[in-house]
Amino acid sequence: MADVDRTLAASRVTTMEDVVAQRLSKPRFLATILAVFGFLALALTATDVRGANNNWCATYTKPENENCTFATFEQCQATVWGVGGWCRPNPLPDHAASS
Numbered sequence: 001m002a003d004v005d006r007t008l009a010a011s012r013v014t015t016m017e018d019v020v021a022q023r024l025s026k027p028r029f030l031a032t033i034l035a036v037f038g039f040l041a042l043a044l045t046a047t048d049v050r051g052a053n054n055n056w057c058a059t060y061t062k063p064e065n066e067n068c069t070f071a072t073f074e075q076c077q078a079t080v081w082g083v084g085g086w087c088r089p090n091p092l093p094d095h096a097a098s099s
Contacts, residue, residue, distance in 0.1 A: 053071055053093055054068055054069055054070070054071065054090055054093055054094070055070070055071060055072070055089065055090055055093050056068070056070040056071070056072065056073055056075070056076040056087050056088070056089060056090055057070070057076070057087065057088050057089070057090045058070060058076045058079050058080045058085055058086075058087055059080075059085050059086055059087070059088060060080065060083060060084065060085040061084040061085050062083075062084055067079070068090045068092075070087070073087060
């Protein structure tokens with residue numbers, strides 16, 4: 001019985017290297033998982049500019065300018081939100097530049 005107790009006690013003893021390896025492996029694992037999910041999110045939400053319909057134009061007030069490269073109204077609104085301007089449908093949706 002004493003031999004079994006000593007064997008169990010010996011198996012529970014860990015070296016300092018084991019403790020350090022365990023502590024370092026968890027953050028590294030989490031960082032890898034976060035990086036993978038970040039890459040997937042970026043890859044799945046990326047928009048191909050050539051495939052965009054350019055259905056919306058952002059007209060800026062200062063300086064007076066127009067950008068007709070937005071596929072959705074929401075993209076256009078997000079762009080003019082802080083700089084001032086408005087969004088309108090692109091009269092030439094197959095072209096990036098409008099009249």
